[in-house]
Amino acid sequence: MRTRATTLLAAIILAGSLTGAALTVCRLDRLRAHATVEEALYVPSPKVLQRMSLGYNGLLADIYWTRVVQYFGQQHHLRSMNYKLLPPLLDITTTLDPHLLAAYEFGATFLAQKPPEGAGDPDAAVRLVERGVRENPSAWRLYYNLGFIHYFERHDDAAAADAFERGSRVPGAYPWMKVMAAQMSQHAGNLQTARWLWSSLYQTTENDEIRVNAAKHLRALQVDEEVSLLEKTTAAFHERTGHWPTNWAEMVAAGYLRGVPIDPTRKPYRLAAEGRVLVQVPEDFPFITQGLAEPSKPARSDSK
């Protein structure tokens, strides 16, 4: 009887203590927000970490790569403009495992895209991919990433053409790498070139995340193009009638449009003052440069 009472008491105390510990940890997490990410850099030296891994550096690199993804996801979710831990975390990851291609491919995208979509550091992204190319000369996709960054983020057409050309010489590279190099040299800055680049990435990638990202960029290009055309149409309306249209019905009645224009998410575009055209939910199109209440810096796709 006494044994049963002791068992019951011990079980209750065990459950109570575990619950108490879990609740305390929740409180601690609130007190020390982001502490775990900061702690990851208490050992900032990749070389030291490499030694500490006792030869199991592959697994440690995977863990650090997961830290990169988590850190990027967290900052991205917070719409942060600061990604200061991204370069050192990527440096650690690629030093621990220089052949982890995902770290170069995705890491460069994380670094290159403008805040809050990324760290806005295309030069660091180029350095990362160049390092990846040095370590993995047969990985032609890295040249493709390099060309993308030079073209879209650094607006360096010659460097982009060179990257595609170098990549096309790697055995096993897709034949369209050569075409891309030629396209860069002749028609860089063209909206069609941008669309072609993203479409080819969308169609050829084996990775779902990259495909989703390419689809977002393609939608953004579509919106940019549609908004530009619609704004030209409202300007034409203004020129003919002497006043700006106040709603789409006016434009339809005047024969400028066949119906209310809708964006790729099937939501109607908004008509603002002075014929400006805006998207309803800018968050649906993270990479657009047109159709925003506050115009963003011109993107590659419409800069020329």
Add this chain to the structure above:
Amino acid sequence: MNRISAVAANTFREAVRDRVLYNLIFFALLLVGASLLFGQISIGIQRIVLINLGLTAISIFGVVIAIFIGIGLVSKEMEKKTLYTILARPVRRWEFIVGKFGGLAWTLVVNTFFMAVGFFAALLLLAHRFERSDGYLLVAIYFIILEFVVVTGLALLFSTFSSPVLSALMALALFVIGTFAEDLRAFAAMSHGVTRVAATLAAYVVPNFASLNVISSVAHAQPIAASLIVYNSVYSLFYAAATVCGAILVFEYRNLK
């Protein structure tokens, strides 16, 4: 030969009775849990993680078993006085040592075999098919077994003259130092005079575990040179033979009264 195999079989049986193979359950849970988790929270590395984690777990589990069972191979028999019963029979001391070594090595091979089966099953589940480069994974597993053989030899050697705690510490320390063997040789090449001689000597005495670890390479489907397989096999054979002979020498002259 019969006497050696009898000691080895008994060592294997004892390890099984000690529930050593229970680690297989932890291994399976770790593999399934971690590959699912990494698939959810990371990008583009699910297969690489499975390979890295699977092979690292096989290696670490085995090294821990080799050290913690190896250190008790002789001292436990002495403590429980069962050693005297064995040696009272027509079993020579060297046969006892070789049998113990063989028994633990066999335990680790069996353990690794089951882990490898689980590992390949998880890989098949994830990728739905095997690739030609997956053959290199077998080479990595073979190198891990060679690593176990060397660690078992070291643990057995320490077990013949030291207490279990001290033996564990020494074996663990040598395992850690052995992973830096290549750095140690590089350090020796850079130093001068007595330091150079001492560092060179140390670099060649400590086991070279660095060349036995090819997990990162096979995770990226990089081929393993046939020469590396041959040299690693020969090296491990020599080193394990040296440790077992060392253990025999110590044990032969040890006063068991």
